[in-house]
Amino acid sequence: MQIFNSGFFWFVEGILFCLVLVGFRAWAQGRGIPLPAWKWATLLLWMLLAGFTIAFVGTSLGENEATAAMRGGLLFGLITVIAGVGLWRLLLTGAREA
Amino acid sequence: MAIYLVVFVALAMALAYGKTRAAPDLDPAIERIFPTAGSIELSRGVYSVLDEGGEPVGWAAMGKANGYGGPLMLVVGVDLEGEVAGVEVVEHRETPIFFRMVRSAAYFEEVAGSDFHEVEYDYEAVVGVTGATRTSDAIVASLRSAVAEVADDQFDVRLPAPPRSFEFGLLEIVVLALFAAGIAAHRAGGSVRRWVRWACQLTGLMIIGFWAASPISLAKITSLLSGYFPDIYSNLAFYFLIIGLVITTLLHRRNIYCLYVCPFGAAQRCVGVIGGMNLKLSARVGRVLESSRNVVVFAAIFAAFITLQPALASYEPFAALFALTGSTLQWGLLFIVLTLSLVVRTPWCGFLCPLRSIEIVLRNVGAWGRGVLPGRKEGARG
């Protein structure tokens, strides 16, 4: 388990993060979706929110706080889902017809 | 109407059952206060105590208030001269040590023997302890209500109410303003109505929701119906909300509370805007859901009445959203309802909210009333 607290883990996490961004860009280009800076910014914010939610649940479980994991997960998860849907609709703006 | 009759009768019976079941046996306590007691009779909330020979020795009444661990109940005996003969605690959920720590025994000894006019309702002054606790507050409040009951019933004296003033603050102002704006906008119609509705709902969401966390809930309605009235001095906003709900439902076809005031309705609409779909369920599915909701609401109120625990009725996820407290069920519901709101228009209001069932009952009763009363006809609304 200690590996997940190590520098190496964050190195891998960073690579995965970059891959996500590259993949996202490829996907958007394929659909003709323009990606101005504000879209990147909102996407990053949303990823932060989603990441926080996941890490919150994990941390609470690790701390043996099952109630916090459940309630926090539902609450932050809800916010993440709602924000995600909103973001999704924003992302699609300006798409060319394929 | 027939179905209403059945429902009302069933609920009334549940409530009556709950009340009898919850009524504690006060006789032993009364006998400790009046050792010469032979028979005890209850009428209108006051117990008349007679000795073996049937001669009256005094009266007793019960007082109840909420303490630290739950309700605290005590019996006060008043003799024929109007002197407090004794105080006995019948039921409390305080831990014994709590109870001793507030020096209740010393207080009761002090109170016993004084004329009922002169009972000192100042716990701290009598006992010489500073820093009132919930337990000592409850003791004083229940003592006062019990004494007042005997005084009123037997001596025809209305004891002065505790010196208190209404707590009228931001919440109360907002509730009144929202109802006023809502009624006006509802009459105006058109785009005014649309914009005012958004403004009202967002205000309600912030103030009644996140700031005060006090929307109307089934638990509060059930507790009203079962005769527990929350303290009006500190709960003005709650009474405004209830009165607004009932009156606007009776006068308009839709109630202003749900459309303009309710913070949870507002939350769903906000999420709906984000989701941007606003689907409506087919009428058939809608009907099925609505009638199952009516059944659930009935069952919830029924259970709350039988057990006399209004909190049992509350299945709404309001507290989970606004105060982050609630059962697992409520948390799950919150997640499901708000996620659904992305796709379906206000699903809670449409298919789950107990207020809708109550609104339908009220509306039908109102329509019936308008039909019966001379001079008022349906459609007079304009």
Next chain:
Amino acid sequence: MSETDPKTGMNRRQFLTATGAASAVAGGAGLGLFGYAAGKDPNSFLGWQNQEGASLTINHGPYEVDEPTYERVGPTSRPDARVEQLFERRGRFRRQYMQVQEGGEWEPAMAAHYAKVPEDLELDIIYMNEIMPALMKDMETYHDQFFLAEAWSNAMGAVGPRPPESPPGESDFPRPSRYGGFGGGSVSEPLKMKSPEKTAELIKKAAHMFGSTLVGITALNPDWVYGYPIRGRGFEDVNQPLEIPDHWKYAIVVGTPMSWDALYASPNYSTSSDAYSRSRVIAARMEAFVKSLGYPARSHFPGTSYDLMVPPICVDAGLGEQGRHTIIITPELGCNFRPAVITTNLEMKTDKPIDIGVQDFCKHCKVCAEICPSNAITMGDKEEIRGYRRYKVNASKCNNFWMSNLGSMGCRLCVAACPYTRKSNWLHKTAASVTMNDPTGLSERALTTMQKGFYPGPEPSKYYIPSLGGENASYREPPWWLKSEDFIDFD
């Protein structure tokens, strides 16, 4: 752009998209696992990492203020420790109660106190007549369950220096070594230090080396010194006011936290004695160190060997602020900090008090007051106490509850439940720094609400022993090493 890879059947773009999606899943899962590891991480129990003071993860600089966050509102006075120090009064009560029942008199200080605060007499009697018998009864029934808790507590408390054996004028002063000087040398004057700044640096490093998690230095405010000595050490007249010696000019505060996971299992499973013992040892080392430099020093350490009140000294020394429960809240350890104090006249640069927003937070939070099983912590406002405004805790009620507990005795629920007492991981550190830096008070409200919604504990009355109407509940499950039934075959 559009050639399709024969093996995967995807073009480049599709491949990148798929990789991105897979990475998102893997990265997300990684974050969850990171969280789990962070939540489990034993290193998030601050206190014993190293001797470099590295556990001082928070820079106090931005929070320093010129005046401590308690307010001085009237003429001040020193506490009459004979009756206002709870252990001292309870000790006297135990010794005198029998005589009083047989027609004797309370000694004058006690009589005066009981006349002034009659509630204390009643609480003292409850303690003797109700709590002790109830405890004796339940101790037999539940002894096995809390056996290890008690054993750990005894073991943890086994080591410690002895209280001073003579008055400050004597015992505080260093004795020259056999070479005729101090610290093994031959200089018999106090050593000349280069500068107060340097000295402070050295003292703080020493404190960390001796095992102290936090350390702070302040000029000693005489209001914090007891008006009468409490120790009953046999070398002083306890009814003579305590003279503050000239050489009690500075106070060095040291201390460590209690074992975190035992603390969360308060009241019955937790113990103070581990931190007490460490703090005592650190204080004794510090006393010896300062004396070796040729300066007088006296340590005031837990459980009962004090001539002064410690929490306000911690505030003065910039270690934290006093909360509603009147315990010191530090930015590093929350309330989980058990201090000891060394008084000396060694010139040192003093620390400034800090303001991390506790006064605002406690106004609304009240988590400790709500959980306190004995109702000892006020829900109300601050009061004036001996010239200072602070929250009032009814020590007699508090002690009545904690004397009734099994295991190592004591309670500590207010320490465990306070939102500041959380593990030192990304989540709680972030939350803490948000409140510390947010002037609007919005985050305080949000965090308090989350604390109450996400971290509920048993109802206050459940913590009592069964004979007193409770269920022996604990705030959280005990850690594995405190579960007697898993190790010992009691049958």
